[in-house]
Amino acid sequence: xxxxxxxxxxxxxxxxxxxxxxxxxxxxxxxxxxxxxxxxxxxxxxxxxxxxxxxxxxxxxxxxxxxxxxxxxxxxxxxxxxxxxxxxxxxxxxxxxxxxxxxxxxxxxxxxx
Amino acid sequence: xxxxxxxxxxxxxxxxxxxxxxxxxxxxxxxxxxxxxxxxxxxxxxxxxxxxxxxxxxxxxxxxxxxxxxxxxxxxxxxxxxxxxxxxxxxxxxxxxxxxxxxxxxxxxxxxxx
Numbered sequence: 001x002x003x004x005x006x007x008x009x010x011x012x013x014x015x016x017x018x019x020x021x022x023x024x025x026x027x028x029x030x031x032x033x034x035x036x037x038x039x040x041x042x043x044x045x046x047x048x049x050x051x052x053x054x055x056x057x058x059x060x061x062x063x064x065x066x067x068x069x070x071x072x073x074x075x076x077x078x079x080x081x082x083x084x085x086x087x088x089x090x091x092x093x094x095x096x097x098x099x100x101x102x103x104x105x106x107x108x109x110x111x112x113x
Numbered sequence: 114x115x116x117x118x119x120x121x122x123x124x125x126x127x128x129x130x131x132x133x134x135x136x137x138x139x140x141x142x143x144x145x146x147x148x149x150x151x152x153x154x155x156x157x158x159x160x161x162x163x164x165x166x167x168x169x170x171x172x173x174x175x176x177x178x179x180x181x182x183x184x185x186x187x188x189x190x191x192x193x194x195x196x197x198x199x200x201x202x203x204x205x206x207x208x209x210x211x212x213x214x215x216x217x218x219x220x221x222x223x224x225x226x227x
Contacts, residue, residue, distance in 0.1 A: 009153070034215065043117070043203055043218030090156070103156040 002027040002093045006104035013081055014112050021076040021107045023091030033074040034092040035065055038106075044090060050074065061085070086111045116140045119204050119219035127227055128194060134222045136187040136204030142217070144210035145187040147179060150201040150221070162187060163210035194226045 007022040025031060032051050036044040048059025055067040065076045074091060091104040117138045126132050138145065147159040161169035162181040176198075178190040187204055201223050205216035 004155070036218075041220065043119075043205075043220045044216070045218065046215045049215055101158065105153060105155050 002031060002095055002102050004091050004093050004102050004104040006089075006091055006107050008107050009105070010108045010110070012110045012112055015083055016080045018079050019077065019081050019085075019109065021089050021091075021109065023074045023076065023104060025072050025074065025091075025093045027072075027093065027095065029095050032094045033065075033067060034094075035059065035063070035074075035076050036090045036092060036103075037061075038088040038090065040087070047076070047089075081109075081111050083111050083113060085109060117204055117206055117217050117219035119202075119222050121222060122220065123223045123225075125225045125227060126191070126194065128196075130194075131190070131192040133191065134189040134202055134204075134224075136189075136219055138185055138187075138204075138206040138217070138219075140206060140217060142206035142208050143184055144207045145181060145184075146205045146207075146216070147187065147189050148203040148205060150203055156203070160189075161210060168210060191224075194224075196226050199224055199226045 003026050005024045013019045034049045035047040037047050038044045047063050048057045048065055050057045050067045058064045063076055063078050065074055067074050088106045088108050090106045092101060094101040120135045124132060144163045146161050149157045149159055158171050159173045160179045165181045165184055176193050180188040201221045203221045204219040207216050
């Protein structure tokens, strides 16, 4: 079975500052990893995903994430945030053999002007 | 426009009412899902449909009843709900019933049970 831990429930950051949202997972098998974003009053939107290949994954809106197998982490980063990045961010993991897809509890990113 | 449309956006219902949530996708996807999103809890998968057949039911109470009449439409019929059922209900779709392809989500229905 897999599980996902998002270590920070809330992250405030000033506009144009860098940000890192942390995600750790546990799994006994190979996994696929995802980050989704949920803007206020909207559904979830896929930011990026790691299936295989390069461990540095680039997504939409200037976000990127790095898969670290030894640390079982998939942290999301952006070098300079904008007000419009204020949203809830969800990390998710699935097994490449199973039929389960687990979401973390989410991190609320607030960008301060 | 996300390609997955959910109606209504907001719903308030009493515990003795019967209501339905609707989801429609125009993406040509073959799999559709219902998720429940409660505050500060992980998303909970409720139902999975692939090619209009239910393939997974994660021990959801019988007061929630899904229906998938075709690959573009998904319903969630509600009856005799409890206050703890108040949540955001999200519909999603994917090309095939594989979680690794990434989902397209709708904007959700905010349900309040009074």
